[in-house]
Amino acid sequence: MITADQLKAGRALVGLKQEDIARASGLSVQTIKRMETVGTERSSAGNVQAVQRAIEQAGVVFEAEGEMIAGGPGVRLARIPGAGG
Numbered sequence: 874m875i876t877a878d879q880l881k882a883g884r885a886l887v888g889l890k891q892e893d894i895a896r897a898s899g900l901s902v903q904t905i906k907r908m909e910t911v912g913t914e915r916s917s918a919g920n921v922q923a924v925q926r927a928i929e930q931a932g933v934v935f936e937a938e939g940e941m942i943a944g945g946p947g948v949r950l951a952r953i954p955g956a957g958g
Contacts (some may be wrong), residue, residue, distance in 0.1 A: 875925050875935050876946055877912045880905075883933040883948040897927035 875883075884894055891909070895902045900920055913921045925935060929951075936947045 874913055874918065874921055877909050879935055879946055879948050880913065880924060880928070881909050883928040883935065886933055886948055886950060887928070887931040889928070889931055894924055894927050897930070898923040900924065 884891070891902050891905045894900075895905050898905075898920075900923060904916070904920060905924065908916050908921070908924060913924075929935070932951045934949050934951050936949065938946045
C-alpha cells in the first residue's frame with residue numbers, strides 16, 4: 874500500500890492538485906486530504922488503490938522500499954515510450 878508521503882510526492886511530481894486526484898479517483902477532496910495527513914493505513918484498500926491508479930495514469934511509478942535503492946518507499950516518473958534512457 875502506498876504511503877501518505879508517496880501520495881503527496883507522486884501528486885506533486887506531475888503537478889496535480891488534490892481536486893484533480895479526487896476527480897480522477899471518484900473520491901472526495903476531503904478523503905484525499907485525510908490520506909495525505911492522517912495516512913493511507915486508515916483508508917480502505919479500495920480507496921487507496923483508486924488514488925494510486927489515478928496518479929499512475931498521470932505518469933508516476935510507485936516503488937516499494939528497497940525496490941530500486943535502499944532508503945524507503947518512493948516515486949518516480951514513468952519512462953516515456955520512445956524517450957531515451
